[in-house]
Amino acid sequence: MVFGVSRNSTYRANTVSHAALALDSDLRNSVIEAFSSPSPDDIVLSAQEQGFSNLEKKLGGLAMNDQIKKPVASPLPKSTSSAPLKYNISSELVQTKKPSLSFVVIGHVDAGKSTLMGRLLYDVGAVDKHIIDKYAKESGNVGKGSFALAWVMDQTEEERNRGVTIDIAVSTFYSNGIQFTIVDAPGHRDFVPNMIAGSSQADVAVLVVDSATNAFESGFSLDGQTKEHAILVRSLGVDRILVAVNKLDTVDWSFDRFEEIRIQLTEFLTKVVGFQLSKITFIPVSGLNGDNVVNNKSDVSWYSSKKTILSELESIAINEKSYSLKKDHEKDFRMIIANFYAVPHTSDVAVQGKIDSGSVQIGQLLKVIPSGMVTQVRSISPIGEDSSTNKSESKREWAIAGDNILLSVPATSIDLDKVSVGDVLANQDSNIESVHKFTSRIVVFDVARPLLPGTKVLLHRGRTNEPCKISRLVSILDKSTGTPIKKKPRFLSSGQTATVDIELEGDQTIPLDTFSNSKELGRFVLRKGGSTIAAGVVDSLISSKENTPSTVPA
Ligand SMILES: Nc1nc2c(ncn2[C@@H]2O[C@H](COP(=O)(O)OP(=O)(O)OP(=O)(O)O)[C@@H](O)[C@H]2O)c(=O)[nH]1
Numbered sequence: 364m365v366f367g368v369s370r371n372s373t374y375r376a377n378t379v380s381h382a383a384l385a386l387d388s389d390l391r392n393s394v395i396e397a398f399s400s401p402s403p404d405d406i407v408l409s410a411q412e413q414g415f416s417n418l419e420k421k422l423g424g425l426a427m428n429d430q431i432k433k434p435v436a437s438p439l440p441k442s443t444s445s446a447p448l449k450y451n452i453s454s455e456l457v458q459t460k461k462p463s464l465s466f467v468v469i470g471h472v473d474a475g476k477s478t479l480m481g482r483l484l485y486d487v488g489a490v491d492k493h494i495i496d497k498y499a500k501e502s503g504n505v506g507k508g509s510f511a512l513a514w515v516m517d518q519t520e521e522e523r524n525r526g527v528t529i530d531i532a533v534s535t536f537y538s539n540g541i542q543f544t545i546v547d548a549p550g551h552r553d554f555v556p557n558m559i560a561g562s563s564q565a566d567v568a569v570l571v572v573d574s575a576t577n578a579f580e581s582g583f584s585l586d587g588q589t590k591e592h593a594i595l596v597r598s599l600g601v602d603r604i605l606v607a608v609n610k611l612d613t614v615d616w617s618f619d620r621f622e623e624i625r626i627q628l629t630e631f632l633t634k635v636v637g638f639q640l641s642k643i644t645f646i647p648v649s650g651l652n653g654d655n656v657v658n659n660k661s662d663v664s665w666y667s668s669k670k671t672i673l674s675e676l677e678s679i680a681i682n683e684k685s686y687s688l689k690k691d692h693e694k695d696f697r698m699i700i701a702n703f704y705a706v707p708h709t710s711d712v713a714v715q716g717k718i719d720s721g722s723v724q725i726g727q728l729l730k731v732i733p734s735g736m737v738t739q740v741r742s743i744s745p746i747g748e749d750s751s752t753n754k755s756e757s758k759r760e761w762a763i764a765g766d767n768i769l770l771s772v773p774a775t776s777i778d779l780d781k782v783s784v785g786d787v788l789a790n791q792d793s794n795i796e797s798v799h800k801f802t803s804r805i806v807v808f809d810v811a812r813p814l815l816p817g818t819k820v821l822l823h824r825g826r827t828n829e830p831c832k833i834s835r836l837v838s839i840l841d842k843s844t845g846t847p848i849k850k851k852p853r854f855l856s857s858g859q860t861a862t863v864d865i866e867l868e869g870d871q872t873i874p875l876d877t878f879s880n881s882k883e884l885g886r887f888v889l890r891k892g893g894s895t896i897a898a899g900v901v902d903s904l905i906s907s908k909e910n911t912p913s914t915v916p917a
Pocket residue numbers: 470471472473474475476477478479509510513526527528529548549550551609610611612613648649650651652
């Protein structure tokens with residue numbers, strides 16, 4: 364029933380380096396103050412190194428994308444291009460698809476995210492008691508006994524020494540026939556880019572808040588990550604949120620404290636962030652003690668609903684997720700490439716990602732965008748699962764929107780010099796464009812200084828982050844109607860909604876689509892100096908050749 368826990372370290376290369384890049388001098392100073400040496404950059408770099416070496420060990424010597432021997436690319440033989448596909452995914456889905464759900468765990472630093480997830484994995488039986496006992500002993504020996512459960516998620520030495528999650532940890536477990544994928548995102552503000560990458564894989568967000576006296580308030584303050592994470596996940600397309608009001612054991616399971624937090628967060632999540640009230644669930648928990656995580660705490664008289672984190676996730680997977688699956692798998696296939704590497708002793712390249720829309724099956728021809736190279740799927744493996752514990756699930760004939768997968772494709776069909784993380788795999792006839800410049804609607808977050816034309820920012824979408832600038836301020840929009848209220852403004856300030864042009868640095872391009880065509884490819888966030896300054900959607904692409912919009916803004 365249990366697949367085990369595997370850490371997906373392959374995200375590190377392309378996320379953490381930009382976290383380091385984004386540090387401005389003020390932030391750097393405050394970070395240096397907050398941590399003794401080594402600096403956060405060193406933590407990131409050494410975690411990265413450790414991640415690579417761990418991953419290489421785990422993969423039995425697989426080389427990462429920047430270290431692989433480059434195979435000679437040649438087009439696929441003509442005979443393969445007309446091969447009919449074997450499966451009708453719609454009917455397969457009805458017969459065989461098991462419910463699945465992936466959720467990202469977000470929240471302020473130290474809110475208890477890793478502990479909560481460690482507890483969840485322990486209580487569903489995905490982690491053996493002897494492992495927790497071992498962690499309890501080891502963490503106790505280094506004076507961090509309270510982190511035993513968090514160590515299930517925080518696997519690197521740096522994370523354990525600091526008590527801080529740096530990288531995204533991906534784990535999979537099964538409960539009542541549902542496959543769950545947990546993405547545990549770091550809470551520290553330096554690692555928000557990693558959190559963005561994690562959220563792009565999720566159906567649901569579990570927002571963990573610390574109910575201890577003053578702790579909720581500091582997480583909810585301007586500098587805290589509670590607000591920033593909530594806005595980010597919503598901007599990245601997650602529209603279902605479960606709020607774990609954690610550490611209630613520290614306030615004697617006070618109903619008043621739970622209500623105080625619930626009321627403040629409900630107001631914020633509905634009015635500021637844009638979640639529908641029906642898509643928010645609050646659960647009072649203690650991750651450390653395991654109350655209302657998998658097992659209900661029966662002696663809390665005021666909590667009549669008896670929902671636990673697990674029961675609510677199961678209910679979402681069965682009652683809500685299955686509905687969206689039906690729609691998404693019928694769209695065109697699109698998968699943003701999260702990573703890729705050569706598979707040793709074979710002539711294959713493995714490409715990793717979460718399917719944004721559509722379906723894929725063995726034998727299918729796919730195009731890599733922007734390079735236009737056409738390749739063919741040789742095998743499909745779900746990721747986050749330990750194939751040694753459940754061999755029957757280690758390969759699949761097909762996969763659909765929402766699945767996290769590794770596709771293997773012939774190395775000869777792909778020139779690896781022409782592939783980058785953030786490129787898109789799509790149907791062979793896809794017309795997705797890779798553009799240098801586009802027009803978008805953005806919502807400006809709390810910014811210390813107004814945004815001027817020419818402001819340099821980092822554009823984040825999934826694991827892609829590209830330096831760019833806000834090249835033109837087109838108009839300020841009325842928030843409720845979306846109509847322009849001021850053309851050619853000189854600057855944008857906090858809270859304003861505006862139409863702007865965004866231009867990538869140098870001659871860089873990025874595969875994009877309008878938001879009306881694709882939620883996944885048409886949405887992004889902008890960060891500057893280590894803070895998120897805006898979220899946006901793509902209105903129109905500006906073709907580099909003509910320099911005119913290729914679609915008319917709605
Ligand atoms: N009393 C109590 N302490 C908790 C609870 N959950 C977590 N803690 C403690 O809070 C501290 C931080 O826990 P973590 O799980 O590492 O927090 P985190 O949110 O994952 O931290 P980052 O990953 O660094 O953002 C540890 O000392 C935990 O033992 C809880 O329910 N009750």
